[in-house]
Amino acid sequence: MGNGWHGKLLRVNLSEKICTIEALNMDWAAAYIGGRGLATKYLTEEIDPTTDALGTDNKLIFATGPLTGTYGAANGRYMVVTKSPLTGTVASSNSGGYFPCELKYSGFDMIIFEGKAEQPLYLKIHNQHAELADAAHLWGKTTDETEDQIRAEFHGDAKVACIGPAGENLVRFACIINDKHRAAGRSGVGAVMGSKNLKAIAVRGTGGVTTANPSGFREAARETLKMLRTHPVTSEGLPALGTAILVNIINQSGALPTNNSQFGTFDKAESISGERLVQTYLKRNKGCMGCVIACARVTKLTGSRFTGSGEGPEYETLWSLGATCGISDMAAIVKASYLCDEYGMDTITIGSTVACAMELYQRGLITEDEVGMPLNFGDADVMVKLVEMTGKGEGFGNKIGLGSYRLADSYGVPELSMTVKKQEFPAYDGRAIQGMGLEYATSNRGACHVRGYLVSPEILGLPEKLDPQAIEGKAAWAKAFQDVTALVDSAGVCLFTTFSIGVPQVTRLLNAATGSNHTDDQMMVAGDRIWNMERLFNLKAGITPAQDTLPKRILSEPLPDGPMKGIVSRLPEMLPEYYSVRGWGTDGIPTAVKLQQLGLV
């Protein structure tokens, strides 16, 4: 079509084993941008939000944006959108690597999977030819093994997205791994794939993607690339130390949740820091396709009781398998991170769930007999063992596989699960960083840092420094960051670019690609529209505004240590203002006027 889109959607009915090509709804593409927004529109139109997330009627959508596969701003992202088996909310998980561009270059903008295969299958796409293949021989294999096998039998240059044993075993936080190490990580999208007996998608695409205004796009891309190559974060900090640079920053700021959020600082943070990773297991950095930032960590375990090689760990993983479990053994964290990739599990949720189990053990609610071993905070070997047991579906690992909310609830103490809407916090304490607490409480997919990363202004000082303890104006900041992120996720751009570039650059790229003439404000309205559409899905799914809250610990137990000692979240003061700036009623429901303004009625 020459406007960032091919205008083609591949629909795969797994029950009937039929693949059909449909025209992409371009009116929807204009209103919902693409990726996260467009796929959520399709999901909203095609499934009942109350449907069982792991049932036949749920659908699984792989969606690119109009900028996916173009150049200029790390434009190599895709989204997996479905109903989450962890939260019951809409799930949309983002990933990069090489698979997203390959999908775009095959000539398809989006794939919708529906129904359920009787036997394990995988999808093969070679440009415009798509077919389902038997995957019985792949079932049970790790993501590494699956990718290697598919490339050997289908095409040596194919890019593969697949699930590991965790997705097959319906672990509630199973992820989809592409290119062996990149993850559509959160909300259990891998379990939905497993529930459909779909093992993998393999794509070989040799086409391209064209833009409506090539010279305008070249100019816009030149501007964004220059900004990415000169900003100290995207040109120096992220390439040299990756996201792991945050361990010491967040710990020193008193916001590193430790021992299941019982503390806000970790006295051994230095041992699991990005600086330490550089000195120990880092081999080189690596980028997703076309990315000039290259924040990924290529690592190898040497001189340790553990062996292996791969990518990561990221900051989130260093925290989840480290600080929040009280663990300072870098090698154990690296090993467990590899295992999460191989079995296909979200490192944030599994680490936080192990930490929750450790607190249940600390309180005498879980016994050694149940687990098969003591479960003390700080025990690295036990953490690695539990990760493996969860991936394999063995013993107590099956309980970990439920996520921390269902685990804690089964012992009568759901308040010990550090979750919002049953999804675990990422690596920032919502007491120490007030805006992040608000963001967790209001995120449409449960606690999440990449729905509105207020850490950037509140701690990092980007684009400007806000006081993390102030609450004035945080509601407006949360809304703005949530809307921008919805826009970026929908465009097909990596969120990390926004440390350097802003809405004007994304708008300029989108206009040149799609042939539109949108203003920055119109693009922000598109983000708002996507956010409200997700909210409506959740309300229809039975997720009420009463769940816009935080665990009791965050609301009423003051941080006992660090520079934020004595602080609790002031969410009750911020939430009414948030509803107001969103244009919602005091009950947290989008008003008819608001929905009309956004074209959602």
Add this chain to the structure above:
Amino acid sequence: MIRLQFYGLLRLMLSGKESLELPWHEGDTVGLLLEKFQAVEKIPVTGKLIDEHGTLHAGTIILLNRRNILHLKKLDTQVNDGDVLALFPPGAGG
């Protein structure tokens, strides 16, 4: 004495050195200590934190006893004997 702690790119530039102690003098500010720090190092280090006009780069974090100097008096913030100054060149993640 004042303890300077080095993080991120700064530590990599200093070949893994984690900290340094500098003598404290009455009237010392964060800005003055950065000048003293630069004076004892052979390579240009403070350029990772501030520009040629002495302005903090966007994203630079300097914590004085774990409090961000942007919420104090920035580079003019007074430093007392025994204080700890943590220096982070711009970095980010998610």
